[in-house]
Amino acid sequence: LTITEAGRALRERRVTSAELTRSALDRISRLNPALNAFLTVLHERAAERAAQADRELAAGVERGLLQGITIAIKDLFAMRGVRCTAGSILESEMPTADAAVVERLEDAGAVIVGTLNLHELAYGVTSENPHFGAVRNPWNRNHSAGGSSGGSGAAVASGMVFAALGTDTGGSIRIPAAFCGTVGFKPTYGLVSRFGTRPLGFSLDHVGPLARTVRDAAALLEAIAGYDSRDPASVRPTANDYVPEAGCSIRGVRLGVPEDFFFDRLDGEVERAVRDSVARATSLGATVVLVRVPNMIAVNTVGQMLLLAEAAAVYEERMKDRDRFGPDVLALLDQGRLLPATDYINAQRLRRKAQIEFGSLWSGVDCLVTPTTPIAAPELGQKAVTLGEEDQEVRAAATRYTRCFNVLGLPAISIPCALTAAGLPIGLQIVGPPLGDRLVLRVAAALEDAGVTIPPCPA
Amino acid sequence: MLKDAMPAPTDWETLARARGFEVPPEQLDRVLEPLRALERRFRPLAAGLSFDLEPATAFRADPEYRD
Numbered sequence: 001l002t003i004t005e006a007g008r009a010l011r012e013r014r015v016t017s018a019e020l021t022r023s024a025l026d027r028i029s030r031l032n033p034a035l036n037a038f039l040t041v042l043h044e045r046a047a048e049r050a051a052q053a054d055r056e057l058a059a060g061v062e063r064g065l066l067q068g069i070t071i072a073i074k075d076l077f078a079m080r081g082v083r084c085t086a087g088s089i090l091e092s093e094m095p096t097a098d099a100a101v102v103e104r105l106e107d108a109g110a111v112i113v114g115t116l117n118l119h120e121l122a123y124g125v126t127s128e129n130p131h132f133g134a135v136r137n138p139w140n141r142n143h144s145a146g147g148s149s150g151g152s153g154a155a156v157a158s159g160m161v162f163a164a165l166g167t168d169t170g171g172s173i174r175i176p177a178a179f180c181g182t183v184g185f186k187p188t189y190g191l192v193s194r195f196g197t198r199p200l201g202f203s204l205d206h207v208g209p210l211a212r213t214v215r216d217a218a219a220l221l222e223a224i225a226g227y228d229s230r231d232p233a234s235v236r237p238t239a240n241d242y243v244p245e246a247g248c249s250i251r252g253v254r255l256g257v258p259e260d261f262f263f264d265r266l267d268g269e270v271e272r273a274v275r276d277s278v279a280r281a282t283s284l285g286a287t288v289v290l291v292r293v294p295n296m297i298a299v300n301t302v303g304q305m306l307l308l309a310e311a312a313a314v315y316e317e318r319m320k321d322r323d324r325f326g327p328d329v330l331a332l333l334d335q336g337r338l339l340p341a342t343d344y345i346n347a348q349r350l351r352r353k354a355q356i357e358f359g360s361l362w363s364g365v366d367c368l369v370t371p372t373t374p375i376a377a378p379e380l381g382q383k384a385v386t387l388g389e390e391d392q393e394v395r396a397a398a399t400r401y402t403r404c405f406n407v408l409g410l411p412a413i414s415i416p417c418a419l420t421a422a423g424l425p426i427g428l429q430i431v432g433p434p435l436g437d438r439l440v441l442r443v444a445a446a447l448e449d450a451g452v453t454i455p456p457c458p459a
Numbered sequence: 460m461l462k463d464a465m466p467a468p469t470d471w472e473t474l475a476r477a478r479g480f481e482v483p484p485e486q487l488d489r490v491l492e493p494l495r496a497l498e499r500r501f502r503p504l505a506a507g508l509s510f511d512l513e514p515a516t517a518f519r520a521d522p523e524y525r526d
Binding site for chain 2: 346
């Protein structure tokens with residue numbers, strides 16, 4: 001069922017939110033011991049919220065597409081009275097207020113059934129959490145679910161919930177979406193409030209949805225997007241309706257396909273799948289424009305510098321508790337503490353330069369289409385992959401095509417476009433100009449309607 | 460030419476010691492090697508910045524900007 005289908009069933013009294021919630025909780029009980037996607041399951045709270053949704057639906061109170069729908073959130077968002085770990089044992093925070101996105105989801109009538117496992121402090125791409133265990137990929141449990149929102153990807157792909165919230169600082173929504181075969185959307189920087197969300201890199205953090213379809217992801221975005229004075233980066237959106245209409249067209253849309261960087265060094269199956277999807281877009285009337293992108297290696301380097309410094313600033317005071325960090329996160333935080341302030345400032349200056357250079361691209365194209373990751377999900381514990389003739393760390397490989405769009409703050413979606421011969425999902429990334437979120441969703445929905453998708457996960 | 464203008468590579472190990480890092484010597488490379496690689500990529504980029512290019516972080520004093 002999609003969110004739209006479930007919403008229709010709720011309104012036609014063919015199902016109740018209480019039933020949907022019981023079904024979700026049963027599925028979590030059955031699958032979570034193997035997948036390790038959830039850290040906290042909110043049995044009572046979810047049952048109460050579902051009962052409220054049923055009462056309101058019966059009384060004709062209309063809250064929109066998410067009313068009575070089961071959702072889960074990455075364990076990084078404050079929810080009053082619910083332990084928030086951020087995937088860490090540094091502290092067990094018991095929030096006294098809700099994050100902005102939790103407020104908005106609950107105002108929209110969503111039923112939050114639990115919080116989801118992640119890479120420690122959201123600082124990594126594998127979700128092999130040293131404190132709470134690794135999230136496993138529902139398509140093959142020996143493979144990574146990606147990260148840092150790995151629990152979100154696994155929970156959605158395995159059908160435990162309709163959709164989930166994640167955060168994305170260098171690809172942390174889009175990478176698990178690609179590896180788990182879900183849709184994952186990173187909106188324009190500032191479109192969704194980060195208030196009450198544990199920061200990692202202040203100038204790079206984005207909040208967004210993972211879902212099984214583009215329109216389901218858009219339904220979540222519609223509920224959570226909007227100006228919030230409590231977030232210093234919050235922007236005033238230019239739209240408030242994000243769900244693409246049925247049968248939406250991309251005729252005449254100019255899709256930029258990079259000639260360089262994004263197709264330089266990637267797995268052959270991934271490249272074929274992405275190029276096939278581009279051909280599908282052409283058959284729908286989109287125009288393909290071959291483009292040369294600015295120096296994306298430089299943009300990624302800037303992103304690394306920014307994140308190292310910003311994350312180290314967030315956790316500087318906690319570094320005396322060294323034995324409470326996993327080794328990979330500890331090493332990154334140590335690196336950030338050593339960087340001179342001048343490097344951070346110069347990285348922000350280079351970011352401005354990249355923004356100007358990249359901005360000129362939008363006069364010739366409406367969207368960019370790229371692979372989300374150069375590889376499908378690696379095995380759990382795998383440290384390196386071979387791309388071309390070069391070995392690369394999994395972390396660098398996984399973020400190669402995603403991190404740059406955090407630096408630029410651009411809206412970017414990953415949609416599943418094929419399975420590898422080994423049965424692992426492949427992600428296609430569509431990127432738009434600043435505040436071009438609606439267009440990105442429309443292009444993604446049109447491709448999905450045209451069959452650019454994968455079968456449901458057999459988990 | 461550009462190479463001449465580039466500052467000498469940072470002695471990260473001395474810097475780490477000066478900062479009082481309690482990193483066991485056998486783990487130090489895990490911290491420092493990625494920094495050396497990052498510096499090699501970053502320095503040539505930063506060397507080409509014009510004086511008037513402002514950072515992409517902005518503080519706005521005017522409260523009107525927010526509301």
